[in-house]
Amino acid sequence: MSSKRPADGGVFALFGPQLRAVGLVLPLVAFIGLTFVAPLATMLSRSVYDPVVAAALPETLRLLQAWDGVHVPPEPVFETIARELRTARQERSLGRVATRINRVRGGLRSVLTRTARRVREAEGPAWRDTLVGIHAAWDDVQTWHAIRRAGERFTARHYLHALDLERRSDGHIAPRPDEYRVYVSLLWRTLVVSLSLTGLCLLLGYPVAYLIAHAPPQRANLLLLLVLVPFWTSLLVRTTAWIVLLQTQGVINSTLVALGLIADESRLAMIYNMTGTMVAMTHVLLPFMVLPLYAVMRTIPRLHMSAAASLGASTIQAFWRVYWPQTLPGVGAGSLLVFILAIGYYITPALVGGRSGQLISNMIAYHMQTSLNWGLAAAIGGLLLAFVLVLYLVYDRLVGIERMRLG
Amino acid sequence: MTSRPYRSRIRQVVHATAFVLLASLSWSRPAAGSESLTVVSWGGSYARACQKAILTPFTAQTGIETRLESYNGGLAQIRAQVETGKVYWDLVDLEMADAARGCDEGLLEPVIAADLPPAPDGSPAVDDFLPDMLTECGVGMLFYSTVYAYNPTHLAGPKPTTIQDFFDLEKFPGRRGMRRSPLVNLEFALMADGVPVEQVYATLGTPGGVNRAFRKLDTIKEHIVWWEAGAQPPQMLADGEVVMSTAYNGRIFNAQVLENQPFVIVWDGQVLDHGVLSIVAGTPKLEAARKFLAFATRTESLVAVGRYISYSPARRSGTALITTHLETGVEMQPHMPTSPQNTARALHNNWEWWSDHGDEMNERFSAWLAR
Structure with missing residues (x-):
């Protein structure tokens, strides 16, 4: 057996280190492409592209293009849609078609499924009468508008929806009825919560990181472990x-009652609301603030503070003008990390947020898992992504991303 | 100077990372096509009843291994499995509205009615099942009911008896548990607001009716604790987290007879619905799944479930056979949702209305919750 080391000659010698470097990076590139770029692209395309209705009702939609939109469409349209609905039912795609049209106008799902079930080959030639006989909704112009709108392959519908807007049948864009408006206020709430969480984490994390960074090694290890174990x-x-601690019959409330600080009937509501979300998420995200801060603070010589003091600065001045500026890369990294994690967090709010502690990510989860409106989920996700990117650019412009230190 | 503790810290980090990676690897789910049949149901005491009444006898009789998983309803997981072609759930116990929708979307296998076993007296299955229980893609199993119940130990003074009382904060102060969904809650609200049972869905069909339901819910909104899994309400009632809660009647019944909880069910305004067993389209174990479907929906199986948990069989021949509870000997009839003494004011859930307006109502419900 001859063992030949590749570096000895052959192609590797020709291309030198570059090829080897590419070879080493390739798995990572493939990994990122497969697990990050591809799903992201699929998700974003789902938010604007939906071919299901267009694929199932091609002829109907072609005929509807020539329709005036004022009167109920002519007989051939009825005949075509009856045929195409029947086919969709046979191919078992009817449910997906009906779901999408139903989202444009609620109540049409049963119109479509019932019609597809009842329409028979023999029924004709008065297709309009037949369909209207099955369901009066076929005589309504709005039904046809909904079908035409759902048939668009490319649509801004989901993004409008995610911004609590809708396109009226005359084409102009208007806010949705008040009782359906939910996403914009949730988006704001998510931003406010994420910002407050970042502030809280900084407030709590900065002293901890300082303590760890400047404690003797033995104690620093112990303290670091206390951060890392959670x-x-x-x-x-x-x-x-946190549920065990905060709930009505939980440890904290029971202790307070036992100490006589609060009455048994007026136990504090600390969980299943915004308080619960804030407390639990601060705890969960705190290490992401402490670790970058600690990494930066460890490199700052203590002599700087002493030097400042020897030059006549008060403790506060020395901290504010000498120490704090040097920790800024850590503050930036920690804040960005906590903010970006917080803005997309959903498990903790789902568990302890109750009614008022829900964030926009819980709506995304809801549309992915329960309503199955993946287009809308993708649009909300797209908005969040855009927002984080804008934030990143702002940070880069203000602080400079190369100054960020993650440890 | 810093090198020793620093290096040991690196080692710690490496160990932790390796541990996390291993844990996440072992956490991935079993491969599709493993030997046993996976049946998915609603968890808790209901799943326990199904295990004892159906799954264990089925394995004993056929030798086919079964595995019971639980979920909280919905079609998302089924859809994900069917669309990716990796079906690892074989049968699912569905809500009627989801079964109809799943059937239209091609997510469920059509039922072959001729395969279903006849009643004990020999009458064919198609005649034995109650109206609407045999559908294109699912076979009705049991009637269950959403009722509300209270815990007398946490509710001093007069006791609630009607659906109006659930919304009456003056007479019955305290928090209420409700399922985090518009389903059933809108119906409760309208009935409590004085809408007769037979007009509930007609009223919901008008925009004013929906507003009316939400306005009624508004009156107790600040006092509601929302639950999601059927096992939560008995727990919340026992803990005193709420003074009364909507719940599936069987869960309350089991807490009463098996855990000696003093809970009382208020049957007034109950909303009846039925569960449907379906085979997931594209399961690699279709033959075994069909066998299971036939076994699980025979009269004996349905009656056995009904004698563990107070849900009523979907077959005519089953109703009379529900006698006593199999574990405690308690007489079952007073606890059945379909018993005449419990149906004075009972509403049948209109699944077609919900499959039409579910998305809309859910959205509005989310908006309402968030404000």
Whole structure:
């Protein structure tokens, strides 16, 4: 057996280190492409592209293009849609078609499924009468508008929806009725919560990081472990632990009652509301603030503070003018990390947020898992992504991304 | 100077990372096509009843291994499995509205009615099932009901008896549990607001009716604790987290007889619905799944479930056979949702209305919750 080291000659010698470098990076590139870029692209395309209705009712939609939009369409349209609905039913795609049209106008799902079930080959030639006989909705111009709108392959509908807007049948864009408006206020709430969480984490994390960075090694290790153990503990365990502590009959409330600080009837509502979300999420995200801060602070010589003091600065001045500016890369990194994680967080709010502690990500989860409106989920996700990118650019412009230190 | 503790810290980090990676690897789900049949149901005491009444006897009789998983309803997981072609759920116990929708979307296998076993007296299955229980893609199993119940130990003074009382904060102060969904809650609200049972869906069909329902819910909104899994309400009632809660009647019944909880069910305004067993389209174990479907929907199986948990069989021949509870000997009839003494004011859930307006109502419900 001859063992030949590749570096000895052959192609590797010709291309030199570059090829080897590419070879080493290739798995990573493929990994990122497969697990990050491709799903992201698919998701974003779902938010604007939906061919299901167009594929199932091609002829009807072609005929509807020539329709005036004022009167109920002519007989051939009825005949075509009857045929295409029947085919869709046979191919078992009717449900998906009906779901989409129903989203444009509620109540049409049963119109379509019932019609497809009842329409028979023999029924004709008065297709209009037949369909209207099955359901009066076929005589309504709005039904046809809804079908035409749902048939658009490319649509801004989901983005409008995610911004609480809708396109009226005359084409102009208007806010949705008040009782359906939910996404914009949730988006704002998410931003406010994420910002407050970032502030809280900074407030709590900065002294901790300072303590760890400047403690003697033995104690620093112990303190760091106290930060890392929760960080390594399962998220669910930590969140459930907060439920045990904060609930009405929980540890904190019972202690307060036992101490006589509050009456038994007026136990504090600290969980299943915004308080619960804030407390649990601050705890979950704190390590992401402490670790970058610690990494930066560890490199700052203590002599700087002493030097400032020897030059006549008060403790506060020395901190503010000498120490704080040097920790800024850590503050920036920690804040950005916490903010971006917070803006997309959903497990903790789902578990402890109750009614008022829900964030926009819970709506995304809801549309992915329950309503199955993946287009809308993708549009909300797209908005969040755009927002984070804008934030990143602002940060880059203001602080400079190369100054960010993650440890 | 810093190198020793620093290096040991690196080692710690590496160990932790390796641990997390291993844990996440072992956490991935079992491969599709493993030997046993996976049946998905609603968890808690209902799943326990199904295990004892159906799954265990089925394995004993056929030798086919079964595995029971639980979920909280909805079509999302089924859809994901069917669309990716990796079906690892074989049968699912569905709500009627989801079964109809799943059937239209091609997510469920059509039912072959001729395969279903006849009643004990020999009459064919198609005659034995109650109206609407045999559908294109699912076979009705049991009637269950959403009722509300209270815990007398946490509710001093007069006791609630009507659906109006659930919304009456003056007479019955305290928090209420409700399912985090517009389903059933809108119906409760309208009935409590004085809409007769037979007009509930007609009223919901008008925009004013929906507003009316939400306005009624508004009156108790600040006092509602929302639940999602059927096992939560008995727990919340026992803990005193709420003074009364809507719940599936069987869960309350089981807490009463098996855990000696003093809970009382208020049957007034109950909303009846039925569960449907379906085979997921594209399951690699279609033959075994069909066998299971036939076994699970025979009269004996349905009656056995009904004698573990107070849900009523979807077959005519089953109703009379529900006698006593199999574990405690308690007489079952007073606890059945379909018993005449419990149906004085009972509403049948209109699944077609919900499959039409579910998305809309859910959206409006979310908006309402968030404000």
